[in-house]
Amino acid sequence: MVTTPRGAHSWHPRRLRDLLRVAIADRQELDGRIPSESELMAEFGASRTAVREGLSILVNEGQIERRRGQGTSRIASYVRFDQTIPHTEPQRRIYDEIISRMAPEIIHSGWTPVPPPIVRRLSGAAAGDQCLAVEYVFRLDGIPLAVITNYLRRTEAEKLEGRALRSDYYSHLRDAGIEIENQASFYQARHADRLTAEILNIGEGDPVLAFEQEIDDASGDVINVAFGTIHSDVRITSGLLPERRSGRS
Amino acid sequence: MVTTPRGAHSWHPRRLRDLLRVAIADRQELDGRIPSESELMAEFGASRTAVREGLSILVNEGQIERRRGQGTSRIASYVRFDQTIPHTEPQRRIYDEIISRMAPEIIHSGWTPVPPPIVRRLSGAAAGDQCLAVEYVFRLDGIPLAVITNYLRRTEAEKLEGRALRSDYYSHLRDAGIEIENQASFYQARHADRLTAEILNIGEGDPVLAFEQEIDDASGDVINVAFGTIHSDVRITSGLLPERRSGRS
Numbered sequence: 001m002v003t004t005p006r007g008a009h010s011w012h013p014r015r016l017r018d019l020l021r022v023a024i025a026d027r028q029e030l031d032g033r034i035p036s037e038s039e040l041m042a043e044f045g046a047s048r049t050a051v052r053e054g055l056s057i058l059v060n061e062g063q064i065e066r067r068r069g070q071g072t073s074r075i076a077s078y079v080r081f082d083q084t085i086p087h088t089e090p091q092r093r094i095y096d097e098i099i100s101r102m103a104p105e106i107i108h109s110g111w112t113p114v115p116p117p118i119v120r121r122l123s124g125a126a127a128g129d130q131c132l133a134v135e136y137v138f139r140l141d142g143i144p145l146a147v148i149t150n151y152l153r154r155t156e157a158e159k160l161e162g163r164a165l166r167s168d169y170y171s172h173l174r175d176a177g178i179e180i181e182n183q184a185s186f187y188q189a190r191h192a193d194r195l196t197a198e199i200l201n202i203g204e205g206d207p208v209l210a211f212e213q214e215i216d217d218a219s220g221d222v223i224n225v226a227f228g229t230i231h232s233d234v235r236i237t238s239g240l241l242p243e244r245r246s247g248r249s
Numbered sequence: 250m251v252t253t254p255r256g257a258h259s260w261h262p263r264r265l266r267d268l269l270r271v272a273i274a275d276r277q278e279l280d281g282r283i284p285s286e287s288e289l290m291a292e293f294g295a296s297r298t299a300v301r302e303g304l305s306i307l308v309n310e311g312q313i314e315r316r317r318g319q320g321t322s323r324i325a326s327y328v329r330f331d332q333t334i335p336h337t338e339p340q341r342r343i344y345d346e347i348i349s350r351m352a353p354e355i356i357h358s359g360w361t362p363v364p365p366p367i368v369r370r371l372s373g374a375a376a377g378d379q380c381l382a383v384e385y386v387f388r389l390d391g392i393p394l395a396v397i398t399n400y401l402r403r404t405e406a407e408k409l410e411g412r413a414l415r416s417d418y419y420s421h422l423r424d425a426g427i428e429i430e431n432q433a434s435f436y437q438a439r440h441a442d443r444l445t446a447e448i449l450n451i452g453e454g455d456p457v458l459a460f461e462q463e464i465d466d467a468s469g470d471v472i473n474v475a476f477g478t479i480h481s482d483v484r485i486t487s488g489l490l491p492e493r494r495s496g497r498s
Contacts, residue, residue: 018476207456227267
């Protein structure tokens, strides 16, 4: 392994880019301000050239906008959303805080024969069974951030009859007495297709975060399969948010 | 809630797109084949028009390629990688299988003063402390799939002195006697910047999955902070892969 002597350091533009991004996000979270070029130079002990090169990569990535003489004028909003199903009181508090700003807008809800790939994923489902398909747009402070389709197993879906989706899907299930325990999600970056771009109010071809999710009950049965497409302003995690982990020093 | 009668179902192109994608991926995983338009029509009981419209969305998203008269000729490889730190034997077996196909190529390795945003994340780190920066390209079967930079706390980094990164980073830490217990990752879709696009052999502006990760030891201390950019052919999860969950029926 190549090691450089302690004390020496240089700022490679790609590595500095990563650090500038989180430094800007940290500062925004702290007091809503975006640090100036000079502040970033001082914070990192880096040259103006290095900072500008790092910031220009962030512009290319669509993370910030910069205008000559006006500094950094916009940064991706970095909404944080944790897909972990909340169980403890501190987890619920953090989850509820974000959920309180959220409103779902139903696009489609209806019984459907379980589609073939969903038959392979829902526990105990057979071809010809019915499941409930629920597709909605997730709005945060009114801004469309994700479009999600859920396929819920019949046994559980029957408990939902007559109930409207008013806040988040996890609470929707739990309020109907449906037990949910764990979830696992796959994430992948994709181009936004035209229909999704229209819903999320972004450009066709813009990067979006797509996920596939399975939700289990306590016995490990998969009771719900979901597909979602998320706006690139959102940072999502399916692990525990650092703030809510126990034992953090 | 609007519900359609049982038995009735229609294929909205956006929802059918999600299902076609996983149906194609399932079939690829099963026998390496890509199902034809007619096979998909039969599987879903859908019209040729509906299947074609769903497939055309997958083309727009960069998930598949189609040529007239030749059917679907390519699909995103859907490499599955689980960022969960393996603990049990079944977890290790699945992890080791993917790791056996992987080779890291070091871009940079060296001591550096802990960068300011990393000071705020590494447990017990103070401004002026040193940490070990390790940047590498993750290749699977020779194909570059991710570029990742790690910042490792000094106490742990000193145990790595003289050791080369030969396979995966988790094993690299554990082989040096460094205890790792949990990780949490944020995911976000972004445009690939030019430098990253060159490393990953993709187009500038193509969608990439970016992550930020914190790795803890058993006491909950954050000992490592990482930033990574992942090729859009990869599906990544930080939860447990369905296959390895216990209790799955």
